[in-house]
Amino acid sequence: MADLLKKLGSLPVVVGCLFITTLYVSVCNLAFPEGSALHVSTYTVTLFGKYLCYALLALAVDLVWGYCGILSLGHGAFFALGGYAMGMYLMRQIGDRGVYGNPELPDFMVFLNWDALPWYWAGSDSFIWMMIMVVAAPGLLAYIFGSMAFRSRVSGVYLSIMTQAVTYAFMLAFFRNEMGFGGNNGLTDFKDILGFSLQSNTTRIALFAATATFLAIGFAICHFIVNSKMGRVVTAIRDSENRVRFIGYKPENYKVWIFVVSAMLAGIAGALYVPQVGIINPGEFSPLNSIEMVVWVAIGGRGSLYGAIIGAIVVSYAKTRFTAIMPEAWLYALGGLFVLVTLLLPKGIAGFFPTIAARFNQKKLAEVKS
Amino acid sequence: MSREAGSPLLEEENIKPDTRHGVILYVEDVSVSFDGFKALNDLSLYINDGELRCLIGANGAGKTTLMDVITGKTRPDVGKVSFGQQVNLLEMDEAQIARAGIGRKFQKPTVFENLTVFENLELSLHGDKGIWANLFHKLSGEQSDEIAQILHTIGLVGECNMQAGALSHGQKQWLEIGMLLAAKPRLLLVDEPVAGMTAQETERTAELLTSLAGDHSVVVVEHDMAFVRSIARKVTVLHQGSVLAEGSMSEIQSNPEVVRVYLGEETGE
Numbered sequence: 001m002a003d004l005l006k007k008l009g010s011l012p013v014v015v016g017c018l019f020i021t022t023l024y025v026s027v028c029n030l031a032f033p034e035g036s037a038l039h040v041s042t043y044t045v046t047l048f049g050k051y052l053c054y055a056l057l058a059l060a061v062d063l064v065w066g067y068c069g070i071l072s073l074g075h076g077a078f079f080a081l082g083g084y085a086m087g088m089y090l091m092r093q094i095g096d097r098g099v100y101g102n103p104e105l106p107d108f109m110v111f112l113n114w115d116a117l118p119w120y121w122a123g124s125d126s127f128i129w130m131m132i133m134v135v136a137a138p139g140l141l142a143y144i145f146g147s148m149a150f151r152s153r154v155s156g157v158y159l160s161i162m163t164q165a166v167t168y169a170f171m172l173a174f175f176r177n178e179m180g181f182g183g184n185n186g187l188t189d190f191k192d193i194l195g196f197s198l199q200s201n202t203t204r205i206a207l208f209a210a211t212a213t214f215l216a217i218g219f220a221i222c223h224f225i226v227n228s229k230m231g232r233v234v235t236a237i238r239d240s241e242n243r244v245r246f247i248g249y250k251p252e253n254y255k256v257w258i259f260v261v262s263a264m265l266a267g268i269a270g271a272l273y274v275p276q277v278g279i280i281n282p283g284e285f286s287p288l289n290s291i292e293m294v295v296w297v298a299i300g301g302r303g304s305l306y307g308a309i310i311g312a313i314v315v316s317y318a319k320t321r322f323t324a325i326m327p328e329a330w331l332y333a334l335g336g337l338f339v340l341v342t343l344l345l346p347k348g349i350a351g352f353f354p355t356i357a358a359r360f361n362q363k364k365l366a367e368v369k370s
Numbered sequence: 371m372s373r374e375a376g377s378p379l380l381e382e383e384n385i386k387p388d389t390r391h392g393v394i395l396y397v398e399d400v401s402v403s404f405d406g407f408k409a410l411n412d413l414s415l416y417i418n419d420g421e422l423r424c425l426i427g428a429n430g431a432g433k434t435t436l437m438d439v440i441t442g443k444t445r446p447d448v449g450k451v452s453f454g455q456q457v458n459l460l461e462m463d464e465a466q467i468a469r470a471g472i473g474r475k476f477q478k479p480t481v482f483e484n485l486t487v488f489e490n491l492e493l494s495l496h497g498d499k500g501i502w503a504n505l506f507h508k509l510s511g512e513q514s515d516e517i518a519q520i521l522h523t524i525g526l527v528g529e530c531n532m533q534a535g536a537l538s539h540g541q542k543q544w545l546e547i548g549m550l551l552a553a554k555p556r557l558l559l560v561d562e563p564v565a566g567m568t569a570q571e572t573e574r575t576a577e578l579l580t581s582l583a584g585d586h587s588v589v590v591v592e593h594d595m596a597f598v599r600s601i602a603r604k605v606t607v608l609h610q611g612s613v614l615a616e617g618s619m620s621e622i623q624s625n626p627e628v629v630r631v632y633l634g635e636e637t638g639e
Contacts (some may be wrong), residue, residue: 230504232489236482243480246441247553248468249499257501 010306011223015216021048022212026205042204046276049208051316053273056215058296058312059305060265063222065294066303067231068258069238070155074163075266076290077170078138082267083280084174085137087187088121089130090198090275094191107189108182118180127194134271135264141166142263146256153252155241164287171285186281193275204276211272215309218265222305225261234258295334299341300348307350314349385470387454387556389419394557394587395440400449401611402435409435410446411611417557422583424598425591427608428631433591434477436608437559441474442467453557469499473550477561477591479542483535487526487545490534491517494549516552524548525574540571547578557587564597576601 025048028040057079064070096103100110105117123129145166149159177183196203225231236244237251244251274280283289292315300311315337322330345352387394395417402410410432417423425433438444439451442464451459459467468474482490495513498504521527524544529537534545543563550558563579564572572594580601582588592598598605598619605622607614615625622628 225505228505229492229507229509230501232485232493233504235484236493239482239484240480243476243482243549244493245464246468246474246476247494247549248465248496249493250463250465254501 007227009223009227011220014219014306014309018052018212018216022209025208029201029205042201045204045208047320049204049211049276050273051313052208052211052215053269053276054293054296054312054316055309056211056218056269056272057266057293058300058308059215059218059222060262060269061293062297062300062302062305062308063225063265064259064262065297066308067226067238068234068255070255070259071157071160071294072163072259072262073160073287073290073294074165074167075262075293076287077163077167077285078142078263078266079270079273079289079293080167080170080174080280080282080284081137081141082134082270083274083284084181084187084270085130085133085267086271086274087190087280088124088133088181089127090190090193091182091187092125093193094189097191098189106182106187108177108185109180112177114180121180131271134267138263138267138270139260142260143256146259150252150255150259164290167285167290168287171282171287174282174285182281184282186279186283187274188279188281190275190278198275198278207272207276211276214268214272218268219305219309221261221265225258226305230254292334295338298348299337301350302348304348304350307348310349385453385457387471388456389454391455392418394419394454395589396450396452396455397436397440398450400436400439400446400451402432402439402444402446408611410439413449413608413612415606415613417587417589420584420587422580422588422590422601422603424602424605425589425608426593426595426598426605427614430610431608432611433608434561435611437474437561437591440467440559441472465499468553468555469496471554471556472559473553473555473557474559475543475546475550475561475563477565479539479546481534481537481542481545481549483533485534486531487521487534487537488517488530490545491520491548491552494552496552496554520548520551523551524578540567540575543567543571543575544578547575551582555586558582558589560588560590562592563590564592564594572597573600 025040025045028038029042029045032039034041057075060078061072061075064072091106094106098107098110100107102110105114109117117124145163149162154162173179174181174186175184181187190198192198193203193207196206198204226234233244233249234254237249237254241251270280270284293312296311296315297308298311299315300309301307315334318337319330319334322333341348347355393416395415397413397415400410400413401408413432413436415436425436427433435444439446440459442459442462445460453459453467453470453472457470459470459472462470482493485493492509492513495516497513518527521530524547526537526541526545526548529541534542537545543566547560547563550560560579564575567575576597579588579590590598590601602619604617605619606616607622607625607628609631614631615622615628617625
């Protein structure tokens with residue numbers, strides 16, 4: 001029993017917290033009328049749903065950076081690709097309710113005088129197909145990029161710069177109208193998902209619950225990976241790639257694998273994000289976004305899975321608060337936070353608790369001794 | 371997904387170097403140059419099965435480059451390197467060579483600092499090195515026993531659950547040797563095993579290495595002449611990328627060429 005608990009680690013706590021939050025939010029939103037002290041507004045539900053998407057994304061970044069030492073500054077690309085796949089499905093759900101009333105083509109295509117869907121939109125009205133694309137598109141990009149970069153043994157800062165360049169290139173490409181993804185405006189004006197109105201409270205709650213569920217599943221997957229022997233190989237690669245190679249592993253295969261898994265998780269986060277915020281545009285590819293994700297993980301605690309979740313939620317919440325009070329100061333605040341955490345808490349928020357516990361124990365020990 | 375089936379990965383593990391002629395490693399006419407500098411110059415070297423060989427030579431004589439060539443890190447410009455008679459090492463990459471049974475200890479001790487001593491050995495055990503196999507891997511009783519055995523051999527039983535990063539320099543060196551042993555290699559390449567060790571630790575390392583010879587073939591690169599004297603049966607002297615002399619320690623010491631280029635520096639101090 002104790003063995004099993006040790007193996008599960010922080011998993012039950014994280015899943016429990018997510019479950020309680022979901023239960024609390026849904027009951028307080030649906031059962032209590034507006035104006036009641038216990039009511040949680042739909043705006044808040046959506047806001048927290050967004051934070052949970054970020055948390056899943058942070059988990060993905062932590063998996064490659066915290067455990068494998070690959071500092072990816074391009075995870076925004078995977079997130080956005082997953083988001084675009086979901087956005088394409090949602091666009092097709094609008095049907096003839098668009099401004100131009102075309103049952104087949106989304107409004108922006110009608111506006112561009114296109115008369116048929118481009119080939120890569122094929123199957124976009126099928127939910128299942130697009131959900132496959134949510135993981136397949138980021139996964140494929142990660143596989144191609146990873147195979148080329150890791151097999152040529154590109155690492156460290158060069159790799160980071162390349163990932164940054166990839167996401168920037170995607171941003172420029174998606175800005176073009178001819179790409180067929182809505183250009184500058186992206187995909188928006190969504191109406192339904194699976195036939196349920198995106199405006200209704202119950203759909204919002206269901207989306208929140210789905211996000212919490214996927215976060216829990218994502219956490220469980222990452223937990224399983226990092227605690228397996230495979231996870232120890234990955235940690236070993238972070239510490240000494242050459243040693244790993246000379247005891248017979250192929251580090252590049254491991255890196256590609258973990259990078260692909262991480263990209264897929266990021267894609268799922270993007271797909272959950274889009275119906276909640278109601279829009280996906282090329283801005284999601286912006287390099288700054290990808291850097292922000294790394295900051296979440298650094299602040300939450302690199303190499304700690306629950307730390308990544310805490311980091312994403314804390315920083316995003318702070319961002320919401322800060323940008324409401326003094327929008328122009330946010331970037332300075334974020335930068336300041338990053339510097340402070342790096343200086344004072346090198347292991348992030350998650351590293352803070354064990355340190356405190358250790359100090360407390362030492363004090364106790366000293367008292368007992370004296 | 372880069373799925374690799376378990377069986378092809380294991381192929382190299384089944385390689386049995388053909389040592390009917392008593393030679394486990396053939397290095398023939400190998401040259402390597404970096405930007406015109408000849409690190410290895412037409413070097414030939416044969417290591418017998420089960421022997422303990424010491425390689426000595428001044429800095430830049432090509433010792434580390436030779437190790438790099440054998441383990442697949444550096445490709446020679448010309449020459450032939452084979453493991454036993456048939457296994458051509460020049461067609462294999464580092465991981466394949468390692469799995470085929472050539473273990474290497476680096477000059478600077480490299481262990482996985484954030485893993486425990488036990489986990490370091492666990493990762494080094496011979497077996498399937500593919501991703502999926504390791505994702506669902508469970509340590510068998512046999513493997514635990516093997517690890518316990520190695521912990522005993524390298525004298526780190528008490529440090530089993532310690533983080534490798536917290537070990538002393540000498541202990542890290544031993545752990546790295548233990549990691550090599552876990553892979554069950556036929557040939558061990560050991561680069562400066564006693565650098566930075568106390569006299570006592572050096573003595574124990576000498577015992578460890580001599581006990582390994584016989585079951586394994588061991589090649590030791592070392593600067594510490596006292597250490598070489600204490601373990602060596604046969605010594606090869608490298609100079610400017612090729613073999614200058616080969617023989618027992620006393621033969622080497624009386625070789626006028628060697629005295630001039632290498633030992634001369636020591637006695638001249």
